[in-house]
Amino acid sequence: MMGESRVTLKTDIEELVKEFPESVKFLTSREVRCIKCGEPFWGSIGDLLEEEEIDDPQGLVEELNQYIKEKNS
């Protein structure tokens, strides 16, 4: 689905939590809750980070990719 398993700002949260559930814990540690009431946010990770007023969304996504890579290596 995501080519080389790379998350981008355009990645749907619904897709993200299914493919990389470990992302949820990473995002929580950064004060971003992407699932609530057990249901994922509708829209992309970019939309969510914008709503959460995260200063450097691209940087956070890079860190998330790194985290996923380490978890799966």
Place this chain on the structure above:
Amino acid sequence: MKELLEKLGIKEVNPGVCAGPDDWLEDSQGKELISTNPTTGEPLAKVIQATENTYEEVVSQAESSFYEWRMTPAPKRGLAVRDLGQALRDLKEPLSELVSLEMGKIKPEGLGEVQEMIDICDFAVGLSRQLYGLTIQSERSRHRMYEQWHPLGPIGVVTAFNFPVAVWSWNTAVAVVCGDPVVWKPSSEVPLTAIAVQNIANKVMADHGLKGIFNLAIGRGSVVGEQMINDRRISLISFTGSTKMGRRVSEAVAKRFGRTILELGGNNAIIVDKDADLDLAVRAVLFAAVGTAGQRCTTTRRLIMHKSVASELTERIVNAYKQVRIGDPLKDGILMGPLVNQAAVEDMMGALEKAKEQGGEVIYGGNRLPDLGERFVEPTIVKMPSQTEIVHQETFAPILYLLECENLDEALTLHNEVPQGLSSAIFTTSLLSAEKFLSHEGSDCGLANVNIGTSGAEIGGAFGGEKETGGGRESGSDAWKAYMRRQTTTINWSKELPLAQGIKFE
């Protein structure tokens, strides 16, 4: 399992969009969704999700059906809901089993959920001969004023995974007797229960020569959900889900002056006062905090204890937690099944780390249970030094935060401090304390109970909450009014034309 799925009309691959009997819609562009058993992680069946085209077809059908359905007398509309209730009685056992299989709640809770569907159908049938309007005294001679309630239009119902069928029925049984067709977008976690329910509804529609009254559109929130909330043909969106998504839904629907019923997050507390019956309190806390693996909107997430009973109560609750049998939700004697997916497990673990960072001490549980399966966790009790930031948030998992207080006033302050306002309870044998809790200086929630836990509401009452819970009401009491259009009418049966407020315009 195969036999169960077949009994409910579920195939290996199923279209996820339906506008009536023999009207399942499929688009070759539709993406596949695999439903898995949370207990084993194994796939159950596949669903082809809605696309913009199939969504369009189903809503067009619902819209055209509305124009006919609104002209059917309400008591006749009630007959279709009566038959829906009967069909659910006939299939209560297999449908509840599918709820447990796909969502992970234990079998008695699955049966309870289908019973709720039956109960709301019974309620709605009675309602179909009521839908009362008021008669109002006019200030003008030989004038009559009254209110009447008209059907509103197609309704969009968006439900969450945790009550895969009951929440649909709370909305649908009432909406249909009110004259409104329903388009249902279920959670992507539980598409098969939705297909099973649609098959049941299709039979009812076929028996009554109907189509487009009960409709289904399974698909992603970012596709079907967004399309639905921005669709002017959908008069009302009843949304169950998170506060974050509720805000988005609310803004989108308000932009087009549509209506919403929002049933959003809860952060429910039980206050146990110094004079409480602790035997009752322990049993109530256990069910309310651990039932459905902590995945109810009304799950007890905070326990606010008077300091004089805190020590004994904590010990007794920990002992009760130790007795909880965790495992396959379909097996007899099991009290807690898995969480719905791996993401929910990660969410729980993330919240526990935050709680520890904020001074929390895990006094029971806190671990994954990989031997049972990757989605199993221990029910967890965390003693908090104060009501920190993580305690203000809803985590959809079996985490119970313990807090202590000096007196009832402090308990109420803690209780009402969180942004959510769904369900609440107090355990006390004092009439004064109970009444204070229920008064306007007491609980600020939509549901407030005395000597009963926070979960397990009956369908006869209106269900919903305040503050960030969204303010909507579903199910019983007068919640039906949200599904109808109120019209205030004045009839002049005199031969004069008096104006209101005595205005002379001559």
